[in-house]
């Protein structure tokens with residue numbers, strides 16, 4: 001299958017014409033030149049839909065109008081604002097990078113792709129977006145949308161999840177890049193992938209429909225090509241809401257795992273579903289209950305949450321203690337009203353909102 005760029009084909013001209021005449025996609029960070037704001041928007045959007053990310057972006061910029069404001073804010077306050085967005089490693093990296101730029105670099109945001117890529121949490125895509133939008137560096141953004149558009153228009157059958165495929169697409173995307181207006185071009189291509197050449201594309205409105213190989217050969221759903229299916233890990237997380245005199249035992253997740261730095265109740269992880277008696281037995285085995293000084297108050301139905309590579313299922317058991325029991329050293333006892341000050345994963349919040 002041909003994968004060369006046809007010489008007569010003015011890809012960027014067509015794209016920029018579409019952008020000027022037909023692109024009505026509005027986003028608050030479009031045309032933004034402040035690298036700090038571009039960075040915040042790109043990190044929020046890394047694994048989040050625009051509609052959901054919009055509110056978070058606005059709240060973030062309102063709370064932390066510049067990098068120094070973000071850098072000097074305590075972690076928990078930032079995590080609280082991030083709550084619900086998921087993928088908390090992004091937030092941790094955001095905090096670390098803000099403190100590095102604000103302190104070590106005196107607030108001067110790195111300007112070029114290579115320096116940006118050395119910052120924690122900034123990969124090739126985000127570095128290309130910041131350097132091209134804010135500083136007009138000639139760098140093509142390459143993400144899932146760009147893979148899809150290029151693969152379809154040029155009928156590229158290299159798997160986008162292979163090292164060879166990634167290298168090829170990266171090279172190809174940089175050849176297509178408009179060298180005069182790289183920032184405008186990158187934004188236009190991202191918009192085009194989001195509103196026209198979507199997973200289910202609107203080919204009848206597409207300015208490339210006279211040259212798009214996938215469309216002309218009736219193969220739009222054959223591209224992009226992937227070599228492997230992602231593996232989904234299944235986990236059972238059972239949470240114990242241990243209550244003593246109106247206060248609940250919670251702890252911070254500091255392990256290298258999902259929901260890093262967020263708070264949770266006492267956790268009993270299992271390979272499969274646990275019935276109420278089985279779960280209670282495990283809680284006792286852990287030494288969290290002394291003699292008979294407790295009552296099981298509630299045992300929830302199954303809750304679930306699909307993450308990108310993990311399917312989380314689990315239940316919540318509420319246990320009231322009549323005498324304080326011996327719990328892990330990192331547990332803190334928190335009044336029910338104060339719990340809203342702590343950032344919990346969505347999985348726990350959906351239970352708290354429905355209980």
Ligand code: SF4
Pocket residue numbers: 149152153196197198201202203206207208209212213214215220
């Ligand atoms: S013709 Fe259809 S498949 Fe081809 S680029 Fe346009 S929207 Fe995408």
